[in-house]
Amino acid sequence: MTVLHHHAEGSSSAPPLLLGPSLGTSLALWDGVATELSSAHRVVRWDLPGHGGSGAELVRAGATVADLAGLVLALADAQGIARFGYAGVSLGGAVGLHLAVHHPDRVDRLAVLCSAARFGEPEPWRRRAALVREEGTGAVAESAPSRWFTPEFDGACVPRLVQDNRDADAAAYAACCDALAAFDLRERLAEIRVPTLVVAGREDPATPPERAREIADGVPRAELVELAGASHLAVAERPDAVTGLLRAHFGRVAGAGTAMRREVLGDAHVDRAQERQTPFTARFQDFISRYAWGEIWTDPTLTRRERSMVTLTALVAHGHLDELAMHVRAALRGGLTAGEIGAVLQQCAVYVGVPAANSAFAVARQVLESEGGS
Structure with missing residues (x-):
């Protein structure tokens, strides 16, 4: 089977982190975040079927989020990745929730951004699917900025992402709408046991903050962050804020490295190193904790x-x-x-x-x- 189109960056020995997109966008959605995350992770971002570089034949009418999750697992297998961190936006976030419930052995940490356990009533998604099948994705691309961004946002990413929406294969886009229409994981959120971060754009009309709160309330010990001045594609509108949140969430695996470093070198040495840390050296210290102490010394x-x-x-x-x-x-x-x-x-x-x-x-x-x- 042909795997999803993807882009990998970062060391192949670093902890893997998969990044999932929203409906209508490509892996370019993560441009403002992925490079920074790749300093400490093997980042693999992917395109939905019929979006970006992924073939439309990978999905058919009546598709489900489970089908999309299966494609992500096939991609991970092809990359030799057994267990991974996962962050996804909207439909990409739904894929993450599905993986955490149905494949808990594959996901070690989860971040769900501007997403939902149920994306409203099925009928609006069915109508959108029918519209796109009849008129093409241009019928929804023109209104995308109002769904995706706050009115005052005019970042350079907007034309690129809108063009991605326009260029998406109509049949594949509609099939992804079918998947959103059928998705409902509300009754199974309590089964998610991995550390979970939920991020909401406070001005998101597509998945309002209450949808994020529903996830955070349902997943045991999940953390919820609402970003002011952000709409549905908060990852593109507020990339620095999202980067900081994801680095902190997925970086907590460095805690084991820090503990080992203290055990071997002593508290006094580690305390001195942390006191001398500056913004210039912070990423290097993070690298030491993750790789030398968290990966090698704990082996x-x-x-x-x-x-x-x-x-x-x-x-x-x-x-x-x-x-x-x-x-x-x-x-x-x-x-x-x-x-x-x-x-x-x-x-x-x-x-x-x-x-x-x-x-x-x-x-x-x-x-x-x-x-x-x-």
Whole structure:
């Protein structure tokens, strides 16, 4: 089966984050957000069938949100992604809700933006589907800005997104309307167990804030944020605000990394690092917490002692003596004895070089003496 058209950015080893669009838009909807998110995630944004670069043949009349969710899972499988974070707008948000209910083993965090557990009565969606099948997507593209944005918003993204709506395949667009007409997940929201963020545009006429509150009230421990000065496509109208919310929500997986960093290096060191953090260094510190401490040091394949030995060797090899002192202390905290640390440095003398080991012994001796070792 042909997969949905998509665009991936960010490190392939970073935590995966899938981004879903709203009806009538393409993956360009996420232009103001995706690049920033890709600094810490493997971001994969996708097009609905018949939208952007996705083939219209991927969906048929009478489609359901379950059908669209199946296409997203096929995309994830094709990308080698077993479990992922997911954020979606409107219809894309409905796909996320469906995945969290019906495929809880695939979704680890969820963000639902300007969406609903039920998009009103089915009949208006059926009428829109009939209109588009008869007259094409131009019949709804002209009125899109009034549904999508606040009246005063005139951002550069508006013409592009309206053109995406106009260019969408009529039959595929109508099939997506069929999916919205049939969608109703209100009675199953309590089954969602993943951490969930719900975002509403306070001036959204398509999915008003009360629809977001219904999701937040139904999903256990969900968080709700209402954005002032935002309509249905808040992700395009308020990209900085949405970026901040998504980074905070999906970035909480870094909490395990921070905990491990404190456990290995000690609270005092981590506190000093956080106190010295500036806006310039914040993303780097976030990277360290996520990748080095949240991914590598928490991997159970090697024991803490073994990781300390490997780390000491690597630091000696590259002459990072300041870091070496810190990790000698960490090795002691992790259970290595002074004798074992000395044996590691002795090994370095053979495979790294005597001068490097000599400098490393001097650093380690100072640390051991300060820590009361021998």
